Amino acid sequence: MTRWFKLTIAYDGREFEGWQRQKTKRTVQYELEKALARLLGKHTTLLASGRTDAGVHALGQVVSFDAETHHSTETIRRALCNYLPDDIAILRVQEMAGQFRSVADSIRKRYRYVLQDGQKRDVFARHYAWHSWRELNVELMREAAQALWGTHDFVAFEGSGSRRVGTVRTIYDLTVERIADPHFRRVHIEVEADGFLYNMVRNIVGTLVDVGCGRRPVTHAATALASKDRIQAGMTAPPQGLYLLWVLCREPGEIEPRMDV
């Protein structure tokens, strides 16, 4: 009998060429499928709620698969923990009461982008934040960001090479916060939406950083959005500052965990 599983996982994107399996490259999907094959004895394809690019991190990515197996969710969790390299962590394994596909069923996601600004540079942030020598004005960035809240055609913030048809999305939350850190200046930008176009968060961040540095006026994000022209928005922020925080899915309900059957 086919059973449906949902994995919640975290990974440090630094040494991965992104989520998606590729022929000769180390990817999160490849490592996870290899570990799962060791447990199940056969290849099983995993689906993520969204592909992350090379260097992008996840604190709560959601992945689905179906399998005919007698293993309990706890056995699956322990086995994957044992087999996986230590830059992927399994946070939770759940069994769903019906068909579940994390891609099709994801309805809301939240990302964080980490910036480190100023002359005092954190050497440990090299692969975990984007550094700006110029100090960022968080109030201006916050004001600029307000234009992006709500339902809009975000085509100006879509990365090239995308093949999506619709480009209208709804941003439910978009915050810019300076983080209290005694050692280094840090800023977090968080974006929550019903879905994201390719590179949308990184293009929004690039646009807001232009404002925060004083390179562009506070109206820059609004102007870019209205233009529907990719050229008008800021540069694509580099991948290493981006973290997928969580994914909310439309779910068929969870089956209570039980012992191995």
Add this chain to the structure above:
Amino acid sequence: MTRWFKLTIAYDGREFEGWQRQKTKRTVQYELEKALARLLGKHTTLLASGRTDAGVHALGQVVSFDAETHHSTETIRRALCNYLPDDIAILRVQEMAGQFRSVADSIRKRYRYVLQDGQKRDVFARHYAWHSWRELNVELMREAAQALWGTHDFVAFEGSGSRRVGTVRTIYDLTVERIADPHFRRVHIEVEADGFLYNMVRNIVGTLVDVGCGRRPVTHAATALASKDRIQAGMTAPPQGLYLLWVLCREPGEIEPRMDV
């Protein structure tokens, strides 16, 4: 006229084969000397207060060099900041009033070792901490550590391959603290001494972790110390959890910074 300089630097040890220049490998000394040569127009040898091994980090390493140059300390700082890769940061450049060699003149140092324990593993700690699946008992580790305070022959904690003559050192402080972190269990061990034998901190940490896991009794550190036998102490903890925090030097006094001359 020869001038004497003191640099205080930080580095993420992850992508370095340690401090010391080696033929074909990326080291901190190599990168720093390359940057300095670009500024001074000739090769200048740098001396660190102590060599760090591959993978070991520094938050306050002290480095010295002498040069005949007209540049101000601020010009040197800015130039090195520009030329260096972003896993090395220059925290301070000072000019000394007389001969200064960070190796010979260092009189006290402090290291931190970062542990992450328990079933919930932080994927971002892979190269920045040592993970233990077993939860650590900090009280037992602290009790075990007390035997090491003060002046002792630490030969049992010396790594093999060392050619030092004297093995007596004085530990002024040795703390074991659980860190308040809402997401992951972390423990910091900090050791301050007048000097360290090769791998001494990592061998002390290995010994204390044996106690904290319950693999060895609380008297383990005292027994190992008294035995003067390397075999009696614990394993050498891996390099990625180790951070050189600061170095105190006997100094000839600082020359007031001035403009380029």
